[in-house]
Amino acid sequence: xxxxxxxxxxxxxxxxxxxxxxxxxxxxxxxxDTARKIVSVYTLAIEPNFIPWMIQSYCYLDEGRARSALxxxxxxxxxxxxxxxxxxxxxxxxxxxxxxxRMVASSAAADVWKLFAGGDEIKMLTVATVLENTSSIxxxxxxxxxxxxxxxxxxxxxxxGEADVEHAKALHGGLLDLLKISSSDTPRQAGAVASSLxxxxxxxxxxxxxxxxxx
Numbered sequence: 001x002x003x004x005x006x007x008x009x010x011x012x013x014x015x016x017x018x019x020x021x022x023x024x025x026x027x028x029x030x031x032x033d034t035a036r037k038i039v040s041v042y043t044l045a046i047e048p049n050f051i052p053w054m055i056q057s058y059c060y061l062d063e064g065r066a067r068s069a070l071x072x073x074x075x076x077x078x079x080x081x082x083x084x085x086x087x088x089x090x091x092x093x094x095x096x097x098x099x100x101x102r103m104v105a106s107s108a109a110a111d112v113w114k115l116f117a118g119g120d121e122i123k124m125l126t127v128a129t130v131l132e133n134t135s136s137i138x139x140x141x142x143x144x145x146x147x148x149x150x151x152x153x154x155x156x157x158x159x160x161g162e163a164d165v166e167h168a169k170a171l172h173g174g175l176l177d178l179l180k181i182s183s184s185d186t187p188r189q190a191g192a193v194a195s196s197l198x199x200x201x202x203x204x205x206x207x208x209x210x211x212x213x214x215x
Contacts (some may be wrong), residue, residue: 003194013172038145043089082156092152
């Protein structure tokens with residue numbers, strides 16, 4: 001039976017979006033300490049890891065839509081210094097880089113890094129695609145946390161709110177191409193491709209859930 005990869009990809013991404021939405025507790029019900037913890041853990045997990053994840057994915061891929069999309073993303077992250085934007089946002093929010101927050105962030109990020117260990121292109125690109133396709137949910141949430149905490153510098157959330165829409169579309173198309181190319185007529189190969197997609201989606205969604213729950 002032939003797999004409809006576009007349907008499969010859209011289903012997995014929608015599942016990820018639903019999981020992230022459910023993990024985001026109403027900002028109005030959070031204490032300032034809890035809101036600050038979420039911003040702190042997010043910063044500790046994303047700032048040192050996001051660009052390396054993108055670069056590693058780029059290095060493993062051959063020419064195609066996915067590689068071009070990753071390169072554009074990497075260039076924007078570095079040339080516009082998105083890590084510094086995030087650190088300024090976190091500082092304005094009064095981020096606390098405690099041992100506990102570092103442990104939560106490093107543990108969550110370590111599980112994502114495991115997806116890169118085997119050189120599976122689909123898993124690596126799925127991480128990038130899920131992050132970009134769920135950012136329309138968690139970036140506005142970060143901005144709301146910032147408002148609660150008295151932040152005045154929303155460059156990070158404003159930039160990502162605009163740019164991530166295009167990145168999400170481009171990576172979706174690139175991953176879809178890769179899924180089709182990597183599969184074959186044999187059920188075993190097609191099953192392995194689908195398995196990689198599902199596993200990476202699940203682990204990336206879990207990563208975000210852990211960040212926004214501070215666990």
